[in-house]
Amino acid sequence: xxxxxxxxxxxxxxxxxxxxxxxxxxxxxxxxxxxxxxxxxxxxxxxxxxxxxxxxxxxxxxxxxxxxxxxxxxxxxxxxxxxx
Numbered sequence: 001x002x003x004x005x006x007x008x009x010x011x012x013x014x015x016x017x018x019x020x021x022x023x024x025x026x027x028x029x030x031x032x033x034x035x036x037x038x039x040x041x042x043x044x045x046x047x048x049x050x051x052x053x054x055x056x057x058x059x060x061x062x063x064x065x066x067x068x069x070x071x072x073x074x075x076x077x078x079x080x081x082x083x084x
Contacts, residue, residue, distance in 0.1 A: 033082025036075055040067045050083040058083075 037047060044067075050058060058080045062068045068076065 032075070033078035033080070036071070036079050037082055040071065041079065047083040050080070053080075053084065055080050055084075 055077070059073070059076050062071070062076050062079070071079075
């Protein structure tokens with residue numbers, strides 16, 4: 001019985017930790033995306049211009065812009081997650 005309780009506690013702890021990590025990672029992406037958008041994009045664009053745009057189209061169009069030439073794919077994705 002004690003062993004079963006220990007296993008259940010370990011599973012619960014693991015699942016809770018994973019859920020919190022995913023939530024904080026999503027928030028970090030949004031914060032990074034907002035910061036990058038402010039620095040690289042907002043002088044010419046409004047975030048609302050990209051609402052509803054697919055990730056594929058956003059990445060393709062973004063890579064054509066001179067301000068985004070030095071951005072990594074991960075950074076472009078974080079901007080997309082912010083503006084979508």
